[in-house]
Amino acid sequence: MRTLFFKISFICLALATHFAQAKSVTREWAKMQGAELYEYEVSKQDNFKSENLLKTGSTRDASFQINLDPGVYFYRIRALTKAGQASPWSSAERIFVKGPSLTTVTPTKNEVIEVPEVGPELVFEWKTVIGAQYYVLRLQNGKVRTSHKVFVPRAVVPLQQQGGYTYQIEAYNGVHPISQSESTPFTLKFAKTPPPRILEPRDTHVLPAYEPFPLRWVQLAPTRFTEVSVTRLDEEKNVLSVEKIKDSEKHEIQALDPGHYQIAVRNYLDDGGDKYTQSAVTIKVELNPNTLSTPRFGFEARLMGGIAMGWNAYRSHLPPNGWLASDDDDPEVHGRIKIPIYKDWGSEFGFHFRDSRLRSSAKFNNGSNRDESFKDTQLYAGSTYKWKELGPTLPVLLKGFVFFEQKTPFTFNSDNFNYENVLEFYEQFWGISAAAEMKWFGWHPRWDLITEHRLDFYLFAQGSTFGQERPNFILPALRSEIYARRKIGSDMRFLLGTQLYLQHLSQIGENYESTRSLATISVKLGFELEL
Numbered sequence: 001m002r003t004l005f006f007k008i009s010f011i012c013l014a015l016a017t018h019f020a021q022a023k024s025v026t027r028e029w030a031k032m033q034g035a036e037l038y039e040y041e042v043s044k045q046d047n048f049k050s051e052n053l054l055k056t057g058s059t060r061d062a063s064f065q066i067n068l069d070p071g072v073y074f075y076r077i078r079a080l081t082k083a084g085q086a087s088p089w090s091s092a093e094r095i096f097v098k099g100p101s102l103t104t105v106t107p108t109k110n111e112v113i114e115v116p117e118v119g120p121e122l123v124f125e126w127k128t129v130i131g132a133q134y135y136v137l138r139l140q141n142g143k144v145r146t147s148h149k150v151f152v153p154r155a156v157v158p159l160q161q162q163g164g165y166t167y168q169i170e171a172y173n174g175v176h177p178i179s180q181s182e183s184t185p186f187t188l189k190f191a192k193t194p195p196p197r198i199l200e201p202r203d204t205h206v207l208p209a210y211e212p213f214p215l216r217w218v219q220l221a222p223t224r225f226t227e228v229s230v231t232r233l234d235e236e237k238n239v240l241s242v243e244k245i246k247d248s249e250k251h252e253i254q255a256l257d258p259g260h261y262q263i264a265v266r267n268y269l270d271d272g273g274d275k276y277t278q279s280a281v282t283i284k285v286e287l288n289p290n291t292l293s294t295p296r297f298g299f300e301a302r303l304m305g306g307i308a309m310g311w312n313a314y315r316s317h318l319p320p321n322g323w324l325a326s327d328d329d330d331p332e333v334h335g336r337i338k339i340p341i342y343k344d345w346g347s348e349f350g351f352h353f354r355d356s357r358l359r360s361s362a363k364f365n366n367g368s369n370r371d372e373s374f375k376d377t378q379l380y381a382g383s384t385y386k387w388k389e390l391g392p393t394l395p396v397l398l399k400g401f402v403f404f405e406q407k408t409p410f411t412f413n414s415d416n417f418n419y420e421n422v423l424e425f426y427e428q429f430w431g432i433s434a435a436a437e438m439k440w441f442g443w444h445p446r447w448d449l450i451t452e453h454r455l456d457f458y459l460f461a462q463g464s465t466f467g468q469e470r471p472n473f474i475l476p477a478l479r480s481e482i483y484a485r486r487k488i489g490s491d492m493r494f495l496l497g498t499q500l501y502l503q504h505l506s507q508i509g510e511n512y513e514s515t516r517s518l519a520t521i522s523v524k525l526g527f528e529l530e531l
Contacts, residue, residue: 025095027075028063035079039086040064046074046092070099070178071131099179102169103127105233107186114189114277115159122188123203123282124155124167125233129179132171139167154204154282162188194220195277196265203281209258215265216250221277223267228253233260233282256285300338304495306524308332308354330356332522344386348399352378378405380433387436394440401433403456431458448485450497454478477503477518485528493528 027040038059045052054073055066058080073095079087105125107113115122124137137148137155141163148155159165164187171179199216207213215228226245230253232238240261245251253263264280308330336350354376382401390396407427435454443449456477483497503518 023067023097024065025068025097026063026065027093027095029077031062032079034081036060036082037080038062038077039080040075040077041089042066042068042073042075042095043092044071044073048074048076048092068095068097069130070097071173072096072176096173096176097131097178099129099131099171102129102171102179102181104167104169104181104184107167107184109184110186112187112189114195121156121158123280124157124169125282126153126169126181128153129171131173131178133173134171136170136172137167138170139165141165156203159188162190193269193275193277195279196220196223196226196267198263198265198279198281201263201281201283204283205281206284206286207256209285209287210255212252212255214250215253215263217265217279219249219267221267221269223269225268227264227266227268227276229264229266230256231262231264233262258286260284299340300528302334302336302495302526302528304334304524304526306332306334306499306522306526308356308501308520308522330354330520332524334524334526338384341383346384347382348384348401349381351380352376374407376405376407378403380404382433384437390438394438397437397439399433399435399437399454401435403429403431403433405429405431427461429458429461431456431460433457443484450481450483450485450495452479452481454480477501483524494525495528496525498523 038061040057040059041048041053042055043049043052044054054068057064074092075095076090076092078089103126105127106123113122126135129135134149134151135153135155137150137157139146139148139157141159141161144161146157148157164185166183166185168183169181170177196217196219199218200214201207217226219226224246226248228243228245228251230240232240240256241254243251260282261284262280262282264278266276266278268276332352332354334350334352336348338346338348340346356374356376380401380403382399384397384399387396387398405428433454433456435452437450437452440449440451456479458477479499479501481497481499483495485493485495488494499522501518501520501522
């Protein structure tokens with residue numbers, strides 16, 4: 001069979017640039033002698049890798065059609081003979097699809113805007129254009145023209161002159177503009193009375209959906225009253241709420257659905273008229289993957305398990321005396337339940353359990369080695385109070401507890417004696433605790449961060465060494481915890497973290513004296529349920 005070799009030469013007769021969103025685009029070429037079939041590929045990149053291909057096909061006509069969103073694409077073709085022999089692929093050709101007209105949001109046409117005279121900045125916003133890789137804001141004030149390249153549909157531009165301005169937005173894909181807005185005029189004036197300064201949330205802040213958050217500002221001029229408005233920007237500026245506030249510089253914004261919002265603080269001046277100054281921020285509210293929906297009851301339960309590693313030393317001053325050091329694999333379990341009571345107040349109940357093993361690190365003065373083990377259990381109960389929020393996603397809780405702790409039963413093994421069955425050897429403690437807990441929602445797109453620091457003050461203790469009671473003197477114990485938390489279900493979270501625990505105590509009795517120092521790091525994992 002005779003082999004047919006030929007070279008495809010292109011004459012792209014067809015459509016030059018096609019403008020529309022998801023509109024049919026046609027490409028044509030001159031028919032080649034001997035070609036029975038044409039194969040074509042359309043790709044997002046000119047390398048035509050499989051992950052970039054949008055469409056592959058074949059046709060007997062010298063043309064194909066495809067629906068494309070605004071953007072820049074590439075295509076190539078090759079010819080096949082009746083015998084199935086294929087020519088080389090043609091060079092990549094560009095398809096440029098222009099998008100619809102770009103719509104601006106703010107400033108609006110012919111709007112008069114008052115800004116502070118010192119350090120004025122103006123926010124420009126417009127709607128996203130599908131297929132745009134970046135935007136160029138072109139701004140003109142008289143004969144002065146400036147351009148600002150941004151990668152999101154928003155720009156904050158410092159302006160030094162008041163007067164008339166015009167601006168226009170262009171959307172680009174690569175080096176090609178795919179959409180542009182109309183030229184929009186507005187007027188900038190320097191306000192004689194400074195507007196309020198919004199402290200939080202900050203402009204462009206991302207907040208979790210379905211959770212209330214605080215709004216705080218500072219009044220910079222005498223004010224009769226303040227209006228706070230919440231406007232949803234992605235629904236044609238739908239004003240959701242307007243609240244009138246007197247004698248306050250803070251307000252709680254109720255839970256919002258996911259979307260883009262503008263929060264405006266408008267101060268009506270203390271002159272009896274309708275004059276006002278205003279400041280506004282734009283925020284994004286989204287479903288944080290790690291943020292649960294609003295709890296139905298506020299009930300929270302947690303169970304953690306882990307291994308304690310570190311230094312746990314004990315010294316007895318009675319024979320046989322010597323030092324004991326801990327194993328590095330003491331298992332421990334921690335659980336707690338939180339229940340809301342009223343507004344920012346709640347209650348918390350929990351326990352800590354550790355199975356400790358001590359082994360001698362030096363000979364006792366009777367020449368023997370000695371091992372010791374005991375189970376340390378602590379039960380606690382108390383109240384919690386939501387003290388303040390360091391930011392919209394950083395609540396701080398203060399806690400106070402009463403606790404009971406017991407170390408029992410003790411067992412001893414040594415070269416010369418064995419007290420494994422002496423179960424009456426125990427230690428018991430009563431005390432109070434003070435703690436602070438902070439949750440950082442949205443610390444990572446998929447994780448929250450939780451830290452808790454707690455001091456245990458031992459007020460009273462007793463114990464028995466073979467039936468003999470003894471008092472104790474104990475310094476406060478410090479327990480610092482840090483956890484990363486991730487949502488794994490509608491009401492369930494997974495936790496992974498670590499705990500640092502420090503304690504030093506001296507036990508002094510009529511016929512007994514000992515010193516114990518503890519410094520351990522625990523690695524923990526567990527689960528949390530919130531209803």
